[in-house]
Amino acid sequence: MASYISTSSAEEIVEERLISGLLTGSLLQHKKLLEMLKDVDVRHARQRTLLHVGVGHGKTDWVEELLARGADTDVTDDSQQNALCSAEEMVRQFPDDIERSKVLNLVTLVHRRGQVILRRLEASSSRSADHVTPVASPECDIASLKSSSPQVLIVRQLSSSLEELKAEVCALDSGLRCLEEGVKSTLEDMTSVNFGLGGESAVRTPPPDPATARLECVDAMLRRTTIVHGNGIEVMRRLYERLYDGDEYTACIIKFLCGDDRVKVMVDSDSCNIGRMKEKFVRLDGTHWNGSGWRTFCDFKSETVYLGANDCSGDNDTVVCANLAWALSQLSLKLVFDNEGKPYSKGDVEREREWMLSVMRALEDAEEWRKRGEELERSIDLALNMKTLKAKVCWLAAAVPWIIAYYGSTEGRAILQQQVPLFLSLYSNNVMGKLLASAKR
Incomplete structure (x- = not known):
């Protein structure tokens, strides 16, 4: 569950540095700070969490890391938007931004896993008390599991899911590169030779070199x-x-x-x-x-x-x-x-x-x-x-x-x-x- 900032000044400094790093810095430079953060869902300006900020700025690597650390996709900011709604809005605003599309895929995947786990918990809680469910244990009953954030359970399965998503994205990128090379090659052919109606070709003047242009x-x-x-x-x-x-x-x-x-x-x-x-x-x-x-x-x-x-x-x-x-x-x-x-x-x-x-x-x-x-x-x-x-x-x-x-x-x-x-x-x-x-x- 998300909490309001009421920690020591040291923790506040960590949170401020993470916000600044998320906006301008690389994830690798700030992983140690993430390790120091006690609550990944701590709220900041306008009740936004780090996940809200990462989604809003299209930071794929940050979003992936935050989700892997259990960031809750259901937490809403003061405009009542959760991370999924925010990711969908960003894609609507920037339909050609590949990074924002990747962010939406990541958040959607985790959000759906969370919903599936909640449904399984509800189904399990309706069974006989003698029946032990896959997620239950003698020390932790269904009620306590349901009261906690589903992202805690998702973390156990997230790594493999993210790897699957990465593989899909890599395949898509490879396909796009092949398509781009094909189009570029075709355009170069069309630029250098102009075929007439009678089948004869006329060589066009090549474009000027960069210095001349x-x-x-x-x-x-x-x-x-x-x-x-x-x-x-x-x-x-x-x-x-x-x-x-x-x-x-x-x-x-x-x-x-x-x-x-x-x-x-x-x-x-x-x-x-x-x-x-x-x-x-x-x-x-x-x-x-x-x-x-x-x-x-x-x-x-x-x-x-x-x-x-x-x-x-x-x-x-x-x-x-x-x-x-x-x-x-x-x-x-x-x-x-x-x-x-x-x-x-x-x-x-x-x-x-x-x-x-x-x-x-x-x-x-x-x-x-x-x-x-x-x-x-x-x-x-x-x-x-x-x-x-x-x-x-x-x-x-x-x-x-x-x-x-x-x-x-x-x-x-x-x-x-x-x-x-x-x-x-x-x-x-x-x-x-x-x-x-x-x-x-």
């Missing part, structure tokens, strides 16, 4: 860039190359925008702000601002990005690059979804509901982060402080490439996974693929 993409972005003040063309080339090379989160933005003739980037390379190019503007939440106080801005009406790129060297180079990623991200979302920077198309009620739900959960996670005395990353904090929910959605989506560009791929992803994990997963599944699929290069 990169050069063409950056050159295309430079053609869409106007240096309004100063001489910053080489600075902009370096910034575009940095976004292209930095991480797939930023690269997909450049790859999409370089093929869209509507893109316009206006640069003041002699100033750190955009005041000389854009004296006044209105943010998405309706508030009015002076351009002299802003380094960058995306104007959806004119489909133009404004950037102040003065002193683009050292740490400031990183700041300018992140600002550029932020504004270009908003423009790419506007152009590909045609919805004022929101990461879903107009009229797509289901997708809008997913994003709004993700933002609300990000708000909850942010509040928990603050309660622990932690400081939110600045771009996330700015997004959550916007005055309208739709503006929060737009700015939070743009915060993803900003953080990646500023902190680098590894550290940036870790920050996002810590502070807005559900939003990051939704961005990965629904934005990046859409941008790459719509790219013309």
Whole structure:
């Protein structure tokens, strides 16, 4: 049975470190802490157990370990969701996430075993008192077994069941890899040779090598860039190359925008702000601002990005690059979804509901982060402080490439996974693929 936290401060530290490790760390680094945990079903924020958290973040290895240690799939949080309901909800939200599907399979398997054991206990208790059931013993009667969590009994059978599930998953992965290789081979054949109606073949021009593709993409972005003040063309080339090379989160933005003739980037390379190019503007939440106080801005009406790129060297180079990623991200979302920077198309009620739900959960996670005395990353904090929910959605989506560009791929992803994990997963599944699929290069 789950219990409320009423242990010593040492145990509370263990629990806090496990929560933090579950969100950001590897299972192997935290197994000793799990050994120190007296109650695997101890409740945390919003009455969630470690199993709830692991399921919510799609951590297959953690979920498997917690179930093996007897975590109860029937414990509900303050929204009355148990681990199975939560796993099903995650798969509905992220249907293409393989890890969340694996988590659902694990939780479903254990939950069903628990129900089977309970039914057997009920059947056994109705028999004659002289009849000894397979799970009964002189020291432990049926009533006491029924009063305990069925997961205690499941642990005895779980190892073999998990191995069976692993074998099934491995077989499925192997099949998918074979299919992927077959499709890739077919596409390569179709790309290299185009068969005409008369049976004659025409050799197509092979795709450019990565270096050439990169050069063409950056050159295309430079053609869409106007240096309004100063001489910053080489600075902009370096910034575009940095976004292209930095991480797939930023690269997909450049790859999409370089093929869209509507893109316009206006640069003041002699100033750190955009005041000389854009004296006044209105943010998405309706508030009015002076351009002299802003380094960058995306104007959806004119489909133009404004950037102040003065002193683009050292740490400031990183700041300018992140600002550029932020504004270009908003423009790419506007152009590909045609919805004022929101990461879903107009009229797509289901997708809008997913994003709004993700933002609300990000708000909850942010509040928990603050309660622990932690400081939110600045771009996330700015997004959550916007005055309208739709503006929060737009700015939070743009915060993803900003953080990646500023902190680098590894550290940036870790920050996002810590502070807005559900939003990051939704961005990965629904934005990046859409941008790459719509790219013309």
